[in-house]
Amino acid sequence: MKAFLILEDGTVFEGTHIGAVKEVVSEIVFNTSMAGYPEVLTDPSYAGQAVCMTYPLIGNYGICREDLESGKLWPDALIVRELSRTCSNFRSDCTIQQFLEENGTPGVAGIDTRALTRLLREKGTMNGMITTDEEKAQHFDDIQPGLQAYTTGKVVERVSCREKYVVDPVLELSQNGPLSGTARFDSEAYERGVREPRPSLVKELTGAGLRVALMDFGAKANIVRSLAERGCQVTVFPARTRAEEIMAMEPDGIMLSNGPGDPKECASVIEEIRKLYETDIPIFAICLGHQLMALAAGCDTYKLKYGHRGGNHPVKDLSTGRVYLSSQNHGYVVDTSGLDPKIAVPAFVNVNDGTNEGLAYTGKNIFTVQFHPEACPGPQDSRCLFDRFFRMIRESRAEGGTCGNQRKGGGQDA
Numbered sequence: 001m002k003a004f005l006i007l008e009d010g011t012v013f014e015g016t017h018i019g020a021v022k023e024v025v026s027e028i029v030f031n032t033s034m035a036g037y038p039e040v041l042t043d044p045s046y047a048g049q050a051v052c053m054t055y056p057l058i059g060n061y062g063i064c065r066e067d068l069e070s071g072k073l074w075p076d077a078l079i080v081r082e083l084s085r086t087c088s089n090f091r092s093d094c095t096i097q098q099f100l101e102e103n104g105t106p107g108v109a110g111i112d113t114r115a116l117t118r119l120l121r122e123k124g125t126m127n128g129m130i131t132t133d134e135e136k137a138q139h140f141d142d143i144q145p146g147l148q149a150y151t152t153g154k155v156v157e158r159v160s161c162r163e164k165y166v167v168d169p170v171l172e173l174s175q176n177g178p179l180s181g182t183a184r185f186d187s188e189a190y191e192r193g194v195r196e197p198r199p200s201l202v203k204e205l206t207g208a209g210l211r212v213a214l215m216d217f218g219a220k221a222n223i224v225r226s227l228a229e230r231g232c233q234v235t236v237f238p239a240r241t242r243a244e245e246i247m248a249m250e251p252d253g254i255m256l257s258n259g260p261g262d263p264k265e266c267a268s269v270i271e272e273i274r275k276l277y278e279t280d281i282p283i284f285a286i287c288l289g290h291q292l293m294a295l296a297a298g299c300d301t302y303k304l305k306y307g308h309r310g311g312n313h314p315v316k317d318l319s320t321g322r323v324y325l326s327s328q329n330h331g332y333v334v335d336t337s338g339l340d341p342k343i344a345v346p347a348f349v350n351v352n353d354g355t356n357e358g359l360a361y362t363g364k365n366i367f368t369v370q371f372h373p374e375a376c377p378g379p380q381d382s383r384c385l386f387d388r389f390f391r392m393i394r395e396s397r398a399e400g401g402t403c404g405n406q407r408k409g410g411g412q413d414a
Contacts, residue, residue: 001017002017002132002134003015003109004131004132004133005129006129006131007127007128008126008148011119012140015109015110017108017109022105023129024106025150026048026050026150027127029046029050029306029307029309030051031051031309031310033053038067038099039068039069041073042073044219046260047075047261048261049152050077051078052117053079053080056082057082059083060087061091063087063093063096064093066195068221070220072103074159075105077106078105078107079130080108082109083107084096107130127148127150129147153261153265155261156259156265156288159259161237161238164237164241166233166235167224167227167234167235169228169232169233170205173200173204177197177198178200180200201380207390208232211252212227212253212255214235215254215257216236216238217259217289220372222375223255223286226374239266241272242272247281253281253283253284253393256273256283256288256289256293258289260288262303266292269292271296273292273293277296282389283364283367284385284386284392286368286369286372287371287372290334291330291333294344294359297343299343300335304330304331304332304355307330308328308350309330312325313327315357316357317348318349326381326382327371327375336356336359343361344361344362346359346360347359348370350370356370358371365392367388367392369382369385
């Protein structure tokens with residue numbers, strides 16, 4: 001079946017329909033990752049967007065449900081050059097076509113994704129329609145107003161959890177599975193249907209005995225996992241939770257998660273984060289959380305021309321000079337042109353375009369990053385930032401900071 005991608009500037013790409021039979025209007029973005037499409041498809045940060053994968057072959061290793069970042073598929077549609085109808089991976093649970101159909105998500109294959117990506121880079125992110133109705137491709141004037149009017153809206157409320165929940169910590173390193181590089185494939189166990197555990201990079205329980213409150217603005221599962229696998233108990237709160245409820249928990253630290261959309265749409269959330277900013281509780285924020293903290297502290301944000309999305313973006317740590325390869329997915333950044341050093345100073349910078357990738361807050365136990373240290377999909381260079389967060393918590397406690405376990409007189413150090 002034919003399918004069409006119609007952009008708001010009138011450009012039409014013709015391809016083959018994939019996934020569910022459904023027509024969608026969405027913001028069209030591209031991701032440059034060479035692998036990790038299951039994580040991309042289940043990343044809540046893509047809510048309200050249709051994602052084009054620039055790598056030419058997608059689906060060849062299927063879908064492993066253990067690797068998914070959430071319980072459902074979030075992008076409105078998938079755009080690929082070639083979709084593999086079969087998969088070859090012993091961990092695979094289903095094909096990508098089955099996964100798209102299961103989640104009611106449409107897509108288009110067989111288009112020139114290089115041409116689409118170049119167009120978006122030159123003209124900027126655009127809205128578009130994916131449809132199997134050829135008449136709409138031939139009568140652009142009829143659909144153009146709807147394309148231009150589309151916005152992602154207040155998507156954080158859609159992707160956040162509905163109720164608070166607690167994730168217990170890992171108590172021993174062995175619970176995380178074999179250390180990466182030591183795992184060995186057991187063919188006999190595989191024939192018996194035994195799945196080998198996923199390998200781990202964690203070598204020390206740096207978060208043992210600590211309790212962290214995670215504000216869920218669309219949190220990826222690997223953020224929670226990255227905390228818990230280091231021995232930390234995680235309490236996940238819905239996005240609209242009041243600051244007083246979080247402070248009443250007396251957490252040792254607070255994390256602000258990733259999420260979709262324009263950060264300025266989250267006015268009520270920003271007000272609550274401002275209250276958390278005024279406390280002495282150590283805070284670590286990622287992606288949207290980084291932007292929301294900046295807005296809460298009086299900084300500004302702006303929309304990028306076409307965003308940063310992929311698993312190969314270099315960022316420089318300004319405190320050490322080290323460059324990390326990072327996983328990224330954002331269309332907005334913090335504006336540091338008028339940044340007051342009494343509030344915060346740049347901590348990371350994007351090597352490609354010089355945009356801000358992180359802030360260190362002056363006189364506060366707060367640091368934030370625009371990229372994804374939980375590293376799914378993408379390189380794992382910056383996973384050490386979770387250990388830095390726990391180290392900051394322990395140093396704050398040693399200096400007499402107001403952390404939960406210190407007030408209670410409990411907790412144990414790693």
